[in-house]
Amino acid sequence: MTVEVPLSGGDVVTEGVVRVGDTVRRPLGPHSPAVHGLLRHLEAAGFDGAPRLLGTDEHGREVLSWVRGETPARPLPAYAVTEEALAGVAGLLRGYHEAVRAYEPPADAPWDTVASALDGAPEIIGHCDVTPENVVFRAGAPVALIDFDLARPTTRLYDVVTALRHWGPIADPCDRDGRLYGADVGRRLRVFCDAYGLAGDDRRRLLVAARVRFERSYEAMRLRAENVGGGWARLWQGGAGPRIRRAQDWLERNWDDLDARLT
Template sequence: MTPLPAESIIAGVTDTASEPLAGGHDTEVVVRVGDTVRRSRGPRSDYAAEVLRHLEAVGYAHAPRHLGVDDEGRDVLTYLPGRTTDHPTQRADGAYARAGAMLRELHDLTTGHPLAGDRECVVHGDPGPFNTIVRDGLPVAFIDWSACRPGDRLDDLGYLAWTWCVQTLGAVPIADQAAHLRELRDGYGDVEAERLVAAVLRQQTRVIDVEGAKSHDTALTATRRAHARDAVAWATADRALVRRHEALLLSALRR
């Protein structure tokens, strides 16, 4: 990982017309200023900037562009109009296949690249629908790249499949969830049914473990600890749903 070049410092733009945006729970400030988004920098910001610059260079259309760092020390990214979604009724036909294809392209474009280190590829790390911009019901870009890192395709795909297709809340029939899972997997490419469902369960367990630890970490704010408790409850309920309907999900993936 290399530091940002000096020419990427962007000065002279103030927040006189800034608009707060819903950001990640580990990001202090996320605001829109004109056609840009300004985000507080963290320990992995330089790496994320390198990833975004690489994706721009190779023509990956499904990520914001990193424009530099402003004079307040924040990352400057292109603003991507659209919305996020939290229910299938907000998505158009083909949305799940498109999300899978977007993730597959990211993995293919970073496989073997130095940014992937000794791992399979660069993973987004948090490609849920809450980090995906949708227009006319179809996903167009992943945002919030603060969790991107060297990793394994199947872990990223398992998280995408879980957060896009499996939900205890929202009164989504399990048959519909299974169909969405099949569509997303087909959009990504051929992955064995058993391996994908195992990856979903593994990612749910990871969130339970990681957020469970944060829920008791007194170094974090009370708000962040409360979010951690909510995340544990969410992942626990969805994991129970997958285990309860595992045979149905596997059957849908094998058709």
């Protein structure tokens, strides 16, 4: 008998994600062929920080390998907020960026090219959604990125900024996970950028990129809530908009301190 165990991570934007034995089954979308090419490339490149694509099943779902370990749920467990974990996530993202560099996506891949163009001249196919729920840990150390649904052409800096929105976190203290309420975010940004090996130019542009990104995410989420509905609408009704506004205010208030810590 096949047992399907429902999985949900974070915002549960993707409905119908289940575990079957050592596999994960996820619904296909327009982006799936491009993401599958990406996962095959990572496998060929020997990058083991991502699930393997095993095919599609009789219900038309993608079949991925189950990555052994745990993904931090909210409230975040202690192991997910250490500086070692933070540096580990940065190293994982860097490893992914190195492995994906040589990937030539199909020319007709239905990425969100409008958003990509706004990020600047694309350098890589970024993961673009490195939240705690999308990182698998084993014995307290991050070992894999999962959930490549939002992958698209972007810059390294943009992918780093998106990760830091969650892992800094670049957020008002009142919206942070309990264990990160009083976190020294300036220090955490520095730890992440050091472990990633972020170039000096990119460090100097990081806060500006965060500022631009917040404004764009606000608009993008509002539009998705209206036009796509489902999980996006639930996110928006749950106060995603005001959370972004508070994060923007916090960033502006702490700009000089953060900038000094980064450069």
